[in-house]
Amino acid sequence: xxxxxxxxxxxxxPQYRINVEEIAKVWGEDPNEIKSQLQVNSKSVxxxxxxxxxxxxxxxxxxxxxxKGNPKDIGALYVGSESRAYAVKPTATIVAAAIDxxxxxxxxxxxxxxxxxxxxxxxxxxxxxxxxxxxxxxxxSDSSQGRPRDPLEYTAGAGSVAFLxxxxxxxxxxxxxxxxxxxxxxxxxREGAVYPSHGVRFTGEPAYFQHTVNASKGLMEELGTKPxxxxxxxxxxxxxxxxxRVARMLGFSKEQVExxxxxxDIGNTYSASSLLGLSQLLxxxxxxxxxxMTSYGSGAGSDSFSFEVTDxxxxxxxxxxxxxxxxxxxxxxDYGIYARFKGVLx
Amino acid sequence: MEPPKxxxxxxxxxxxxGNKCLxxxxxxxxxxxxxxxxxxxxxxxxxxSKTGKILQFTQVTQPAQEHIFYSPFIIGLIxxxxxxxxxxxxxxxxxxxxxxxxxxxxxFRILSIDNEEGLIKYGYKFVPY
Ligand SMILES: [Zn+2]
Numbered sequence: 490x491x492x493x494x495x496x497x498x499x500x501x502x503p504q505y506r507i508n509v510e511e512i513a514k515v516w517g518e519d520p521n522e523i524k525s526q527l528q529v530n531s532k533s534v535x536x537x538x539x540x541x542x543x544x545x546x547x548x549x550x551x552x553x554x555x556x557k558g559n560p561k562d563i564g565a566l567y568v569g570s571e572s573r574a575y576a577v578k579p580t581a582t583i584v585a586a587a588i589d590x591x592x593x594x595x596x597x598x599x600x601x602x603x604x605x606x607x608x609x610x611x612x613x614x615x616x617x618x619x620x621x622x623x624x625x626x627x628x629x630s631d632s633s634q635g636r637p638r639d640p641l642e643y644t645a646g647a648g649s650v651a652f653l654x655x656x657x658x659x660x661x662x663x664x665x666x667x668x669x670x671x672x673x674x675x676x677x678x679r680e681g682a683v684y685p686s687h688g689v690r691f692t693g694e695p696a697y698f699q700h701t702v703n704a705s706k707g708l709m710e711e712l713g714t715k716p717x718x719x720x721x722x723x724x725x726x727x728x729x730x731x732x733x734r735v736a737r738m739l740g741f742s743k744e745q746v747e748x749x750x751x752x753x754d755i756g757n758t759y760s761a762s763s764l765l766g767l768s769q770l771l772x773x774x775x776x777x778x779x780x781x782m783t784s785y786g787s788g789a790g791s792d793s794f795s796f797e798v799t800d801x802x803x804x805x806x807x808x809x810x811x812x813x814x815x816x817x818x819x820x821x822x823d824y825g826i827y828a829r830f831k832g833v834l835x
Numbered sequence: 836m837e838p839p840k841x842x843x844x845x846x847x848x849x850x851x852x853g854n855k856c857l858x859x860x861x862x863x864x865x866x867x868x869x870x871x872x873x874x875x876x877x878x879x880x881x882x883x884s885k886t887g888k889i890l891q892f893t894q895v896t897q898p899a900q901e902h903i904f905y906s907p908f909i910i911g912l913i914x915x916x917x918x919x920x921x922x923x924x925x926x927x928x929x930x931x932x933x934x935x936x937x938x939x940x941x942x943f944r945i946l947s948i949d950n951e952e953g954l955i956k957y958g959y960k961f962v963p964y
Contacts (some may be wrong), residue, residue, distance in 0.1 A: 546943040
């Protein structure tokens with residue numbers, strides 16, 4: 490019997506890190522206050538020759554290597570990002586070429602702030618379920634800009650993740666998905682603007698928390714499940730505090746969410762954030778474990794998913810280049826090098 | 836950079852695709868229209884190994900203008916696991932820590948960017964692992 494779900498996944502985080510202390514020193518702010526507010530110690534920074542495209546390719550290639558299938562069997566490829574290298578010229582075209590999946594293929598770049606890649610996954614699930622494609626690859630890749638001295642500068646990190654969806658060799662079966670969308674102006678960037686703007690205090694309650702809670706409750710209601718039914722849960726991680734708090738609001742324990750939190754070391758990876766959390770959980774999960782995930786994208790909306798891990802999971806867990814590999818591979822840089830890498834110095 | 840050239844060479848730069856002679860089995864990279872050993876035109880695509888080891892390396896501090904943003908950088912001669920030798924940049928590593936014989940794998944990076952409005956040229960580099 491064929492199942493619908495996750496077949497493989499891959500991730501990538503650039504190796505450079507800048508510590509909260511180093512940024513706080515430049516602006517004369519108290520690093521301990523910031524660290525206790527955000528519960529973030531450092532963030533990832535792309536090297537001078539890295540961008541959303543290169544990171545998307547690395548994550549996609551890791552998903553392919555972990556899968557060991559034929560890239561030509563992929564029928565749809567979506568890249569979710571809010572910091573693409575080209576304004577016009579789809580990232581998905583370059584990724585397709587770089588994994589040798591060019592040819593008969595549906596592809597597009599998607600934008601829904603930090604939830605574009607979970608929106609892409611839903612599209613892939615729909616296409617696989619309706620048998621229009623055999624496999625779909627949804628990628629989230631971001632290298633976000635935080636305006637210097639903006640609170641976001643401490644957390645705007647970089648990373649990518651790729652999820653292969655299909656109905657053969659499924660490692661985690663999809664039990665259901667549910668979304669909420671509203672017009673909420675918590676965070677935006679106009680065409681041509683370098684840095685995003687945000688509603689400061691407006692970003693928490695009516696935005697992140699309300700959408701995450703409503704989508705999560707909506708899905709559990711639909712499935713008739715409750716937080717205790719799940720082994721693990723993960724959420725979008727703009728900092729470490731928000732996912733911990735929203736877990737508590739929904740009735741999940743700290744133990745259920747904690748193993749997925751990668752934000753402390755690499756910061757907010759935007760469209761890759763909740764899915765890097767899911768990758769961490771899949772690396773730890775066992776047969777029969779239920780996993781719950783809710784993404785959040787500013788603007789605003791949330792996508793919730795419920796998965797059950799299958800006996801295929803062990804096949805993919807041994808893969809060497811996993812989230813932990815990239816999180817642990819790091820070189821700390823100072824603000825000067827950071828400014829150069831980010832293209833602030835020209 | 837001319838779009839036709841960037842487009843034509845993308846499989847070589849992205850995927851490390853060279854060719855293999857169906858008459859004498861000679862493998863070559865980059866791609867050619869005929870076998871460099873026996874001149875046969877009976878050739879097919881060949882995908883290079885994605886891993887190898889460093890044979891030689893040096894640091895480039897005075898690069899061409901198009902690479903100045905990335906300097907200093909390390910360039911190495913790599914022997915891939917299939918025996919083919921290629922040159923490429925070695926990234927994510929300090930020059931002082933790079934050693935001959937170190938294992939590397941292909942990574943996908945920006946090679947150069949024309950200017951603010953031009954094309955981005957992507958391709959392989961090598962990262963020790
Ligand atoms: Zn020949």
